[in-house]
Amino acid sequence: MAQMQKTLEVRNLRKSFGGVMAVDSVSLEVAQGEMLALIGPNGAGKSTCFNMVGGQFPPTEGEILLNGGDGTAVPIAGIGSRRIWQLGVGRTFQITATFTSMSVRQNVQMALLSRRHMIWKFWPRADDLLSDEALALLEQVGLQAQAERAAAVLAYGDLKRLELAIALAGAPKLLLMDEPTAGMASGERTALMALVRRLVSTTGISVLFTEHDMDVVFEVSDRILVLDRGRLIATGTGAEIKANEQVRAIYLGTGRTSGGH
Amino acid sequence: MGFTRRHLMAASAASLAVPYVARAASRDPILIGEVNSYAAFPTFTMPYRNAMVMAVEEINSKGGVSGRPLKLITKDDGANPQDAIRAATELVRSDRVNVLAGGFLSNVGLALSSFAKHSNTLYVASEALANELTWQDGNANTFRLTPSIYMLVAMMIDDAAKLPATKWATVAPNYSYGTSAVKTFQKLLKAKRPDVTFVAEQWPTLDQINASATVAALAAAEPDGIFNATFASDLVAFVRQGNTTGLFKNRSVVSLLTGEPEYLDSLGSDTPDGWIVTGYPSAAYTAPGNEAFVTMYKNHFKDDPDWGAVIGYTLIHSIAAGVGRSKGLSLAELEQGFAGVTFPTPFGQCQYRAIDHQSTLGAFVGKLAKKGGKGTMVDFRYVDGASVLPPDSVVEKLRPKS
Amino acid sequence: MILFQILTALGTASSLFLVAAGLTVIFGVTRVVNFAHGSLYMLGAYVGWVVLSHLPQTIFGFTLGCLVTAAIIGVLGVLIEICILRRLYRVPELYQLLATFGVVLIAGNVVQLLWGTRVVTLPRAAWMQATISVSGHPFPVYSVVMMVVGPLVLLALWLLFSRTRWGALVRAATEDREMVGALGIRQNILFTTVFGLGAALAGLSGALSLPQVAATSQMALSAVSDAFVIVVIGGLGSVTGAFLASVLIAVLQTFGAIIIPQYVMVAVFSVMAVVLVLRPNGLLGRAGKGGRAMGDLPKLVEGATKLVIGLGVIAFIAAALVPAFDTGYVLSIMQDALIAMLFAASLHFVMGPGGMPSFGHAAWFGIGAYGAALSASSWNLPMSESIVFGVVTASILAALVGSFMIRLSGIYLAMLTFAFAQVIWALATQMTGFTGGDNGILNLWPDGVFASPTAFYALVLALCAGGVLVLRRVLFSPFGFALRATRDASARAAASGIPVGPVRHVAFTISGGFAALSGGLFAFAKGSVFPTYINVSHSIDALIIVLLGGIQTMAAPVVGALVYTGLRDYLQAATTIWPMLLGIAIIVIVSLFPQGIGGAAEHWWARLGSRAKSKGG
Structure with a gap:
């Protein structure tokens, strides 16, 4: 098996839905400890890319390689989201998905139980298991005060935080975050992404995220990839992207500088 | 008219006989607990209950049984055996009835029979037709009033055997009544007429017949004779489709139960001519006993009695006779009293046979005809149940040993 | 002759299609699983009989009468929608189904009261008995008429949906309900008119059936069962799909009658099961429609409060003391209620926390009962071992069948379970040599130490209360959490490493095993087993218990079983119009407590608690 240094490597990824090319020949790499935006x-193919990397659906064509931990490149295209999770990929969804019949703490406990291979236990009370660890994760994302509330009644921004905590509970090497700050107030956004940034520097995980808020993007990301109509049109640091004519024309130039919901 | 209601009464009073009268210490009523499909099959069970109530009143007005009045408690069985057992449990354990009775569906009858044995109660099955009830699954506690499927088929078999038809097809609802009827018919006819062959079997789902498909399949087999065991709404659909497409033209049809007013009424102007059927001609049968019964029923309910009314009326009289002949109300005493008891029916005296607890009540065999847009039975005769039952040696082999 | 059979099949197909068309239109737009559709068909037949009796016996009179009947039943449908269903659109879909089931009970009873107990038949005019010649055989003109009417209705519906503004709205609503809201369309009016149209189609087909069949109160259930099969095979909401499915089923029935006369029903339900396994959304259905979990209401599941535990302990002690007072009827009623509780709890396990609705849960109950009965009667196993045998058999079968079931969701899953239960029912009825057919297997009373009613009651109490508690405990275990996670958000669950399929599969198996335990106990409580243990109405009983209790309430099976069995037994013993009263009670309960009785109680308790707190603080 080929050796690789990167956490994630995507080569010539394509996805067509009924003949429409949603993602066309996208290649990208995420290095260890890198935050890539x-x-x-809208409709550029970001979520589609995410769902192929996360295993929600298979690509039409192309390779997705994940660092197996010892430098081996493991192909993960189309192997299903649970296998991908096992290989160390955590994710959040664009439309938040949490376990609505559980409390905030139990949501994180659920993910922890899964990681510890404890879900096939039929007798002990789940509520008593790994509770401290769950609370610690909630503290990290600033949700400890709401730990006992029902996940179903959380504000949108808090749901995003909860999703992050759930994803982190899987101890991922690579975190995929689809619109992690959508629906949050701008102060909250910066705070959340700063938190992610800290996680990256302390634990060395890699993050691939999409984001509408350009301020956030420029502030926290190491590198930025620009997608338009399924194609990659630019790659570079914040400064390089800001300077890129093509990007300015099709994207920044339209005046869309912040999340369009 | 020589034979009136009073005669009928006198006959029943005579059969009540002496033994229990002398020792009748109390005036407490004798309780009959009855379980049936009142909500699900009212066509049969409503006239049936009417006639039961009428018989109870009649007996009580004559002083009851051994000086004690009869009291009837009826319960709905929801047309399934599990609810029937629940109702029977209430009757036996809570109401403490002396005799359990009822059952229109065969499986309800069998469930009640098994429950009766388990709870040490006497059970008189009224209209449950399964042969097994008094034979293969028979037990000491269970008696059955109505003629079984075997008996009904056997009543018609001579007429069927006389027909020229050699290629036969059968149609029956796809459950045990139907399969049992077809099997019995095939066996008995083959015994009388080794030359017949059976070329097709149709098994429509009960109450869900696809008449076009059934009739087309029968026609495709080109039989000379058809044996039918469908009834109620399935029968209507089958007859209509068959009439329209000429299925019955130049073919002999032998049909179970179709002559019972319950089913014949619904055919109306579609009633086919010449079918050989079992049933009950109601007011058209003018023998004195039946005439008295019809008059009494008409006086009460302004309608001709159905077969259900015959069964309900006779059931109560048979129980009165059985209890009257018993030395007491314990199970063992009742069993002794019922086994071999004779009781009055609109068609003369019948008996619960000691050998298998089957009553010798018979039924009518005749031909269908249309009169004034309605179906009737013509050329009918009453066939005594005793005359079609197999010899005792055969019956003994059928009954379980215990 | 083949031509003759094909034409016969096409005539049948039209009859089937007319009933199914209304059902699929109603479902497509309102998402109401209209159990009362067969009853509307039945009412169409009875009302049609009245109307047609007053009209000349000509084709014109007949046509007019059918249209008038359709209009009357359409209006009735509108009334049902306005008075009953409209209040229930915000609650989980299964509660609408429950309400329509109440309508079924009422309609059946009303028909008996109004038209008496005899089957009602329309005298046939000459044209209805006329035939034409097809390859030398007389073929009914009536069938020809039906063959034309079916496609005509299909065409009319197509025109209505594609050429009118109303139709465009209906299509929009079928594709995407939110869009209708967004376009500012009065959703109420759309739903009411659609329900009226569907009801009118049912009424029309009821009246049209009169030349061929008699009107009976039993025709409702068979009609709705056929219609469901067709709608599901065709794809929910697809009228063309329903037409194709009607042709498929009619061909199967017609040729099945010749080739496998005794197994036509098994064949029909097997075909339905195969279609669903291969094409989970039916022939022309689109993914996602009706596929979402039914009965979803996001609600925090909490452990029992002290009050509930206290009530539970008191109830258990009361139940345990029953034999001291009565070893007869009360004991047997309690026994039935306990068994119903365990049966319902096993359904609640998959349907509530598991999000996998079942319309055929009685299959597992029946397999448990038959497994116990067969092993007891043919191998002379003692009672305890035979019950274990039934449970093991059911669990193995559930594990095998479950692998197909868990791939489906929502109404399609419910219908696949229904098909499976029907096949099991039909086998129990048909394999007479093995199962005793409808006459069942008799004389299975408890033996050994359990022979006395009290001892057996103690066993039932221990196993049922224990079973309910075990199921409950499992729901609060890591596995139970994982099961709920797969229901709450299956993509999230998978992305958190939860093996969604296997978790659902194991839950399905556990549920089957516990249902089988209740079935095995029931066999010995009643001393016999019969195919009626497996039939639709027994599955519906369990469904009603869970829904009345409150599908998202952990105490649902207990509360529901007590309320429903108590109510039904009481009414059945008290009056012959019990079906109507039970139907009314169900509708009232659903209207008052759209989250079930348990759900409502929890809600009140929570409000009481918060009020007490605010007063105290």
């Missing part, structure tokens, strides 16, 4: 206007 994927930006682009």
Whole structure:
């Protein structure tokens, strides 16, 4: 098996839905400890890319390789989200998905139980298991005060935080975050992404995220990829992207500088 | 008219006989607990209950049984055996009835029979037709009033055997009544007529017949004779489709139960001519006993009695006779009293046979005809149940040993 | 002759299609699983009989009468929608189904009261008995008429949906309900008119059936069962799909009658099961429609409060003391209620926390009962071992069948379970040599130390209360959490490493095993087993218990079983119009407590608690 240094490597990824090319020949790499932002206007193919990397659906064509931990490149295209999770990929969803019949703490406990291979236990009370660890994770994302509330009644921004905590509970090497700050107030956004940034520097995980808020993108990301109509049109640091004519024309130039919900 | 209601009464009073009268210490009523499909099959069970109530009143007005009045408690069985057992449990354990009775569906009858044995109660099955009830699954506690499927088929078999038809097809609802009827018919006819062959079997789902498909399949087999065991709404659909497409033209049809007013009424102007059927001609049968019964029923309910009314009326009289002949109300005493007891029916005296607890009540065999847009039975005769039951040696082999 | 059979099949197909068309239109737009559709068909037949009796016996009179009947039943449908269903659109879909089931009970009873107990038949005019010649055989003109009417209705519906503004709205609503809201369309009016149209189609087909069949109160259930099969095979909401499915089923029935006369029903339900396994959304259905979990209401599941535990302990002690007072009827009623509780709890396990609705849960109950009965009667196993045998058999079968079931969701899953239960029912009825057919297997009374009613009651109490508690405990275990996670958000669950399929599969198996335990106990409580243990109405009983209790309430099976069995037994013993009263009670309960009785109680308790707190603080 080929050796790789990167956490994630995507080569010539394509996805067509009924003949429409949603993602066309996208290649990208995420290095260890790198925060990579994927930006682009609505319908550019960001979520589609995410769902192929996360295993929600298979690509039409192309390779997705994950660092197996010892430098081996493991192909993960189309192997299903649970296998991908086992290989160390955690994710949050664009439309938040949490376990609505559980409390905030139990949501995180659920993810922890899964990681510890404890879900096939039929007798002990789940509520008593790994509770401290769950609370610690909630503290990290600033949700400890709401730990006992029902996940179903959380504000949108808090749901995003909860999703992050759930994803972190899987101790991922690579975190995929689809619109992690959508629906949050701008102060909250910066705070959340700063938190992610800290996680990256302390634990060395890699993050691939999409984001509408350009301020956030430029502030926290190491590199930025710009997607338009399924194609990658630019790659570079914040400064390089800001300077890129093509990006300015199709994207920044349209005046869309912040999340369009 | 020589034979009136009073005669009928006198006959029943005579059969009540002496033994229990002398020792009748109390005036407490004798309780009959009855379980049936009142909500699900009212066509049969409503006239049936009417006639039961009428018989109870009649007996009580004559002083009851051994000086004690009869009291009837009826319960709905929801047309399934599990609810029937629940109702029977209430009757036996809570109401403490002396005799359990009822059952229209065969499986309800069998469930009640098994429950009666388990709870040491006497059970008189009224209209449950399964042969097994008094034979293969028979037990000491269970008696059955109505003629079984075997008996009904056997009543018609001579007429069927006389027909020229050699290629036969059968149609029956796809459950045990139907399969039992077809099997019995095939066996008995084959015994009389080794030359017949059976070329097709149709098994429509009960109450869900696809008449076009059934009739087309029968026609495709080109039989000379058809044996039918469908009834109620399935029968209507089958007859209509068959009439329209000429299925019955130049073919002999032998049909179970179709002559019972319950089912014949619904055929109306579609009633086919010449079918050989079992049933009950109601007011058209003018023998004195039946005439008295019809008059009494009409006086009460302004309608001709159905077969259900015959069964309900006779059931109560048979129980009165059985209890009257018993030395007491314990199970063992009742069993002794019922086994071999004779009781009055609109068609003369019948008996619960000691050998298998089957009553010798018979039924009518005749031909269908249309009169004034309605179906009737013509050329009918009453066939005594005793005359079609197999010899005792055969019956003994059928009954379980215990 | 083949031509003759094909034409016969096409005539049948039209009859089937007319009933199914209304059902699929109603479902497509309102998402109401209209159990009362067969009853509307039945009412169409009875009302049609009245109307047609007053009209000349000509084709014109007949046509007019059918249209008038359709209009009357359409209006009735509108009334049902306005008075009953409209209040229930915000609650989980299964509660609408429960309400329509109440309508079924009422309609059946009303028909008996109004038209008496005899089957009602329309005298046939000459044209209805006329035939034409097809390859030398007389073929009914009536069938020809039906063959034309079916496609005509299909065409009319197509025109209505594609050429009118109303139709465009209906299509929009079928595709995407939110869009209708967004377009500012009065959703109420759309739903009411659609329900009226569907009801009118049912009424029309009821009246049209009169030349061929008699009107009976039993026709409702068979009609709705056929219609469901067709709608599901065709794809929910697809009228064309329903037409194709009607042709498929009619061909199967017609040729099945010749080739496998005794197994036509098994064949029909097997075909339905195969279609669902291969094409989980039916022939022309689109993914996602009706596929979402039914009965979803996001609600925090909490452990029992002290009050509930206290009530539970008191109830258990009361139940345990029953034999001291009565070893007869009360004991047997309690026994039935306990068994119903365990049966319902096993359904609640998959349907509530598991999010996998079942319309055929009685299959597992029946397999448990038959497994116990067969092993007891043919191998002379003692009672305890035979019950274990039934449970093991059911669990193995559930594990096998479950692998197909868990791939489906929502109404399609419910219908696959229904098909499976029907096949099991039909086998129990048909394999007479093995199962005793409808006459069942008799004389299975408890033996050994359990022979006395009290001892057996103690066993039932221990196993049922224990079983309910075990199921409950499992729901609060890591596995139970994982099961709920798969229901709450299956993509999230998978992305958190939860093996969604296997978790659902194991839950399905556990549920089957516990249902089988209740079935095995029931066999010995009643001393016999019969195919009626497996039939639709027994599955519906369990469904009603869970829904009345409150599908998202952990105490649902206990509360529901007490309320429903108590109510039904009481009414059945008290009056012959019990079906109507039970139907009314169900509708009232659903209207008052759209989250079930348990759900409502929890809600009140929570409000009481918060009020007490605010007063105290």
